[in-house]
Amino acid sequence: MSLAALLEALPIPIVQAPMVGASFDALALAVSAAGGLGTLAIATLGPGEIGPAIAGLKAQTDAPFAVNLLMAPKVAPEAAEVDRALARLAPWYAGLGAPLPAAPNLFAQDFDAQLAAVIAAAPAVASFSFGVLTAAQAAALRTAGTCVVGTATTVAEARAWAAVGADGICAQGFEAGGHRGHFLAEVEASLVGTMALVATLRAAVDLPVIAAGGIMDGRGVAAALALGAAAVQMGTAFLLADEAVTSKPWRRAIATAGYEPTRLTRAFTGRHARGIENRFMREMKGVEDEVPAYPVQNRLTQPLRAASAQADEPETISLWAGQAVGLARPGAAGDMVRRWWAQAGEVAAELAARTGRGSDR
Amino acid sequence: MSLAALLEALPIPIVQAPMVGASFDALALAVSAAGGLGTLAIATLGPGEIGPAIAGLKAQTDAPFAVNLLMAPKVAPEAAEVDRALARLAPWYAGLGAPLPAAPNLFAQDFDAQLAAVIAAAPAVASFSFGVLTAAQAAALRTAGTCVVGTATTVAEARAWAAVGADGICAQGFEAGGHRGHFLAEVEASLVGTMALVATLRAAVDLPVIAAGGIMDGRGVAAALALGAAAVQMGTAFLLADEAVTSKPWRRAIATAGYEPTRLTRAFTGRHARGIENRFMREMKGVEDEVPAYPVQNRLTQPLRAASAQADEPETISLWAGQAVGLARPGAAGDMVRRWWAQAGEVAAELAARTGRGSDR
Numbered sequence: 226m227s228l229a230a231l232l233e234a235l236p237i238p239i240v241q242a243p244m245v246g247a248s249f250d251a252l253a254l255a256v257s258a259a260g261g262l263g264t265l266a267i268a269t270l271g272p273g274e275i276g277p278a279i280a281g282l283k284a285q286t287d288a289p290f291a292v293n294l295l296m297a298p299k300v301a302p303e304a305a306e307v308d309r310a311l312a313r314l315a316p317w318y319a320g321l322g323a324p325l326p327a328a329p330n331l332f333a334q335d336f337d338a339q340l341a342a343v344i345a346a347a348p349a350v351a352s353f354s355f356g357v358l359t360a361a362q363a364a365a366l367r368t369a370g371t372c373v374v375g376t377a378t379t380v381a382e383a384r385a386w387a388a389v390g391a392d393g394i395c396a397q398g399f400e401a402g403g404h405r406g407h408f409l410a411e412v413e414a415s416l417v418g419t420m421a422l423v424a425t426l427r428a429a430v431d432l433p434v435i436a437a438g439g440i441m442d443g444r445g446v447a448a449a450l451a452l453g454a455a456a457v458q459m460g461t462a463f464l465l466a467d468e469a470v471t472s473k474p475w476r477r478a479i480a481t482a483g484y485e486p487t488r489l490t491r492a493f494t495g496r497h498a499r500g501i502e503n504r505f506m507r508e509m510k511g512v513e514d515e516v517p518a519y520p521v522q523n524r525l526t527q528p529l530r531a532a533s534a535q536a537d538e539p540e541t542i543s544l545w546a547g548q549a550v551g552l553a554r555p556g557a558a559g560d561m562v563r564r565w566w567a568q569a570g571e572v573a574a575e576l577a578a579r580t581g582r583g584s585d586r
Numbered sequence: 587m588s589l590a591a592l593l594e595a596l597p598i599p600i601v602q603a604p605m606v607g608a609s610f611d612a613l614a615l616a617v618s619a620a621g622g623l624g625t626l627a628i629a630t631l632g633p634g635e636i637g638p639a640i641a642g643l644k645a646q647t648d649a650p651f652a653v654n655l656l657m658a659p660k661v662a663p664e665a666a667e668v669d670r671a672l673a674r675l676a677p678w679y680a681g682l683g684a685p686l687p688a689a690p691n692l693f694a695q696d697f698d699a700q701l702a703a704v705i706a707a708a709p710a711v712a713s714f715s716f717g718v719l720t721a722a723q724a725a726a727l728r729t730a731g732t733c734v735v736g737t738a739t740t741v742a743e744a745r746a747w748a749a750v751g752a753d754g755i756c757a758q759g760f761e762a763g764g765h766r767g768h769f770l771a772e773v774e775a776s777l778v779g780t781m782a783l784v785a786t787l788r789a790a791v792d793l794p795v796i797a798a799g800g801i802m803d804g805r806g807v808a809a810a811l812a813l814g815a816a817a818v819q820m821g822t823a824f825l826l827a828d829e830a831v832t833s834k835p836w837r838r839a840i841a842t843a844g845y846e847p848t849r850l851t852r853a854f855t856g857r858h859a860r861g862i863e864n865r866f867m868r869e870m871k872g873v874e875d876e877v878p879a880y881p882v883q884n885r886l887t888q889p890l891r892a893a894s895a896q897a898d899e900p901e902t903i904s905l906w907a908g909q910a911v912g913l914a915r916p917g918a919a920g921d922m923v924r925r926w927w928a929q930a931g932e933v934a935a936e937l938a939a940r941t942g943r944g945s946d947r
Contacts, residue, residue, distance in 0.1 A: 380845035380912075399760055400779035414847050418761035418779035420809065421800035421909035425845050428913060439782035447812040448781065450940065451933050452805050484741035484786050486775050548782035551741075552789060570941035572812050577938040579811065580931035 228372040228392035236260030242460030243293030257288040259559035268295040272338035279346035289349035296356030297333035323532035333520035376406035398438025402547035441552035443568020461547040466558040474539035495522030504540035589733040589753035597621030603821030604654030618649040620920035629656040633699035640707035650710035657717030658694035684893035694881035737767035759799025763908035802913035804929020822908035827919040835900035856883030865901035
């Protein structure tokens with residue numbers, strides 16, 4: 226089935242964003258069961274774990290769902306660079322009473338092997354961030370019956386995905402929480418607000434667009450669809466869901482964030498990501514451009530963030546969140562999806578009535 | 587009349603954004619005549635010119651219109667700082683064969699005197715950027731029958747405007763072209779995408795919101811209204827209008843910008859503003875944080891930009907534009923306004939039909 230047809234056939238065109246560390250099968254299942262499209266965030270799974278994870282979800286639902294992989298570059302950092310980065314993190318580990326980890330051998334899962342596992346497991350949709358597939362990789366997914374969605378932060382990136390045969394584009398606006406998905410230009414040239422990004426992508430690229438960034442309720446859903454998106458992708462809006470596995474300090478930070486702006490930081494992972502500012506982000510700000518690039522720094526801070534979550538300490542964990550985090554509310558994910566869609570319907574009806582006034586002129 | 591009532595009574599809830607150097611009375615008149623709300627950008631007018639300008643527009647239309655002032659701080663820079671800044675600009679002036687100006691005595695119009703002139707002239711709406719009025723100033727405008735609109739880039743700024751008694755908020759999203767209106771926090775903490783900004787302002791502040799940033803056509807209008815905006819403000823979308831006084835090189839840059847991202851720069855005016863990147867922006871990037879703060883640098887580059895416009899040279903003029911500039915089209919402003927509104931109506935009807943499918947579940 227084409228992605229356009231799949232999204233059109235969804236009872237509710239709301240995609241649950243992949244969120245490593247906050248979302249897994251329960252959240253994906255709840256969203257797909259409610260009529261949306263759940264996403265299994267499988268970036269941290271080893272190739273051998275991917276098949277069973279996808280098969281497990283397929284066994285629990287007939288509804289379509291997506292999986293998401295992060296295209297981590299293959300890295301072999303010099304030992305000295307890793308040692309410097311660990312030395313910089315040592316006081317942070319000490320502050321939590323956690324042991325400084327040894328230099329790891331593996332910094333990220335092998336993407337090619339992960340991709341082969343996804344192709345074999347054939348989920349309905351596979352989305353990708355941080356890079357672009359080759360045409361052969363995209364073709365292999367499509368042959369397996371999997372729709373390919375590429376994450377783009379600019380029109381140029383969307384065109385790159387179109388050129389390799391993607392079925393659709395996830396347009397990641399500036400507002401979006403978590404990692405930026407840019408891969409062609411530096412981050413400063415890859416920050417486009419959702420409103421502008423969806424509007425320009427629609428005009429420039431003839432593929433279905435899934436709008437992401439700043440969408441928190443039925444008003445946002447209606448707005449993104451009005452812009453011409455085929456569906457919306459929501460992440461932060463699900464962080465307080467019963468089915469999300471958001472850690473305790475992260476959850477508390479989301480619930481109390483209010484309307485203070487979130488920030489982009491490179492300090493946690495070596496790749497820019499948006500979150501609620503905490504002490505780690507503030508105090509690392511001066512050196513964040515010097516930390517090793519993703520996935521190295523990401524791997525080196527993983528035990529720190531795990532220890533921080535364990536200790537219920539919000540100051541040394543990544544508190545990823547989008548710019549409208551103040552609108553996140555708790556509840557069952559399925560109820561959220563249905564409520565947002567009902568609200569989108571009300572908003573659309575009001576809008577039709579209001580604009581009707583103008584059409585009569 | 588309250589701002590809410592005024593916007594509600596507008597045949598078309600589209601506000602033409604103030605654009606110093608690109609918009610003046612012809613554009614404002616055309617937009618108000620078409621049923622929208624034109625804005626006279628009077629920031630560069632002397633106090634004695636403001637009354638006649640507003641009276642002149644009132645004589646030509648019974649429709650309401652707005653005026654906009656920029657709240658430039660009073661400055662008295664040291665001579666050495668001005669000399670350093672001029673020395674840095676000297677090669678740019680020389681490149682155009684234009685004389686390096688002498689150090690000016692006046693860097694911006696006196697805001698208090700401008701405000702007094704606006705109060706005396708009593709336009710229907712006055713909007714303000716770069717700061718927040720005192721409660722007494724806002725009250726004086728309201729007593730004169732003028733609705734007060736404050737520009738906010740964050741929820742905190744909108745709350746500051748609400749606290750002094752503003753009638754409404756212009757929510758300036760990250761996407762917007764030209765100067766950023768932030769005034770409470772530094773620019774990095776004042777960049778919120780339109781989608782997130784409108785959604786959070788609506789929730790946090792009980793005032794009508796005029797959404798700005800990335801809105802280029804009827805889809806954008808429908809999207810912003812779906813988010814809960816009372817009206818939209820569009821600037822870049824008018825830059826190619828017949829009635830705009832956009833300079834020739836600026837107009838050409840807009841028409842050929844395509845979908846390359848715009849950039850924020852401090853180099854032209856000492857205040858961050860968004861535009862199409864050119865040689866001046868690129869080559870000044872390394873020192874842009876060192877140029878004198880607005881309005882000093884703004885004043886020092888004015889003759890350079892005027893000479894550049896005169897010479898039809900796009901590389902040394904500010905090419906302000908929002909992030910969706912690639913969607914700008916030429917035409918008569920009144921036709922644009924009517925076409926966008928008709929399109930918003932079509933989009934709303936489609937959206938109502940689509941979401942209706944979900945409501946039936």
